[in-house]
Amino acid sequence: MNSDRVIGCHTGKDRGPLLIALGGMHGNEPAGVRALEQFFTLLEIEPSINPEFSFCGRFVGLRGNLKALRRERRFIEKDLNRQWTPENVARIRRTPRQDLENEDLELLEVLECIEEQIRDYQPAKMVLLDLHTTTATGGIFSIPTDDPESVRIAVELHAPVIKGLLRGIRGTTLHYFNTENMGVRTVSVTFEAGQHDDELSVNRALAAITNCMRTIGCVQAQHVENRHDELLKEYSQNLPKIAELIMTHPIRPGDQFRMLPNYHNFQHVDQGEVLAVDQHGKIKAPEEGCILMPLYQEQGDDGFFLIRPLEFF
Ligand SMILES: [Zn+2]
Numbered sequence: 001m002n003s004d005r006v007i008g009c010h011t012g013k014d015r016g017p018l019l020i021a022l023g024g025m026h027g028n029e030p031a032g033v034r035a036l037e038q039f040f041t042l043l044e045i046e047p048s049i050n051p052e053f054s055f056c057g058r059f060v061g062l063r064g065n066l067k068a069l070r071r072e073r074r075f076i077e078k079d080l081n082r083q084w085t086p087e088n089v090a091r092i093r094r095t096p097r098q099d100l101e102n103e104d105l106e107l108l109e110v111l112e113c114i115e116e117q118i119r120d121y122q123p124a125k126m127v128l129l130d131l132h133t134t135t136a137t138g139g140i141f142s143i144p145t146d147d148p149e150s151v152r153i154a155v156e157l158h159a160p161v162i163k164g165l166l167r168g169i170r171g172t173t174l175h176y177f178n179t180e181n182m183g184v185r186t187v188s189v190t191f192e193a194g195q196h197d198d199e200l201s202v203n204r205a206l207a208a209i210t211n212c213m214r215t216i217g218c219v220q221a222q223h224v225e226n227r228h229d230e231l232l233k234e235y236s237q238n239l240p241k242i243a244e245l246i247m248t249h250p251i252r253p254g255d256q257f258r259m260l261p262n263y264h265n266f267q268h269v270d271q272g273e274v275l276a277v278d279q280h281g282k283i284k285a286p287e288e289g290c291i292l293m294p295l296y297q298e299q300g301d302d303g304f305f306l307i308r309p310l311e312f313f
Helices: 029-051 066-071 084-093 103-123 149-158 199-216 227-234
Strands: 006-011 013-023 058-061 125-134 138-143 160-165 185-195 240-250 274-278 281-284 288-292 304-313
Touching: 006 029, 013 029, 013 103, 029 058, 029 125, 029 185, 029 199, 058 103, 058 199, 066 103, 084 103, 103 125, 103 281, 125 199, 138 149, 138 227, 149 160, 149 199, 149 240, 160 304, 185 199, 199 227, 227 304, 274 304
Parallel strands: 013 058, 013 125, 125 185, 138 160, 160 240
Antiparallel strands: 006 058, 138 185, 240 304, 274 281, 288 304
16 A cells, blocks of 8 residues: 555544545645544554553544645645546546546545545444645634534534535545445545644644544543634534534636635625626625635635524533
8 A cells, every 4th residue: 555645543442433634635635634644643643542441443543635635735636625526536447547546546546545445444334534624714613414423423413414415516535435336334524723833733633532532432531632622612612513514605717706804714705795796797785694614725616605604602
């Protein structure tokens, strides 16, 4: 197996779920990769400082878009986290490997790595945790699928949970990694750890990994102290505990989309407020809500998301 792809693999003495954590599906988001690198180091020394510690299941950390990570770009040709539609995956599988390049090849390698782990470990359940960061500040939240267990894991990550976000976009890992496609009970969740270059994003990703392991039973609550958890709890104060998607603003080629400056994640916006401009004119909020993932980088297919808070911390 490609050692650049695999950050680490830890198999506990006891059987349990297969937890796959992905970092750097976007090459300009190294925080998840760094958190995973640190986590595997911690796992190695944990039994010597904490004799009670035991791990149930197998934990595998993978780098997502290797080529884009090396170049510190979101992607090379196309967004790897928008390629996971069944039709596109089938097309890539049909194509001779020597004809694949860039994101097509990255997708195949990630998928083959995960399928190899399933064959090898034969888990009763696989959990996929996809670690990301955002361009704007304050972007710390979890994205579940419609699966109730995914929502439960997302809530336990201790960050705002955004429901319905997947309805606004296509082809993310969360759309693909489900029980139907994987042939084994599969639950997926995405964690956005904060701003791309914020050092604390690494710590928050570490906290999310720990919280996820606790929720799915890889580790016992009394055996793990989670120093970084306070970071999440502190941050989440006054933010929605659960929110739902109102709308997304997709960008079409040639739109010349430009977000107005100084929007940050979870910022309240009024109905009719001008949020961005493009070649068609002003783009206004269709209703009152909170802004999420305003785009302040050149690469990206979504200008912003608008959400409606349902419940607060
Ligand atoms: Zn991302």
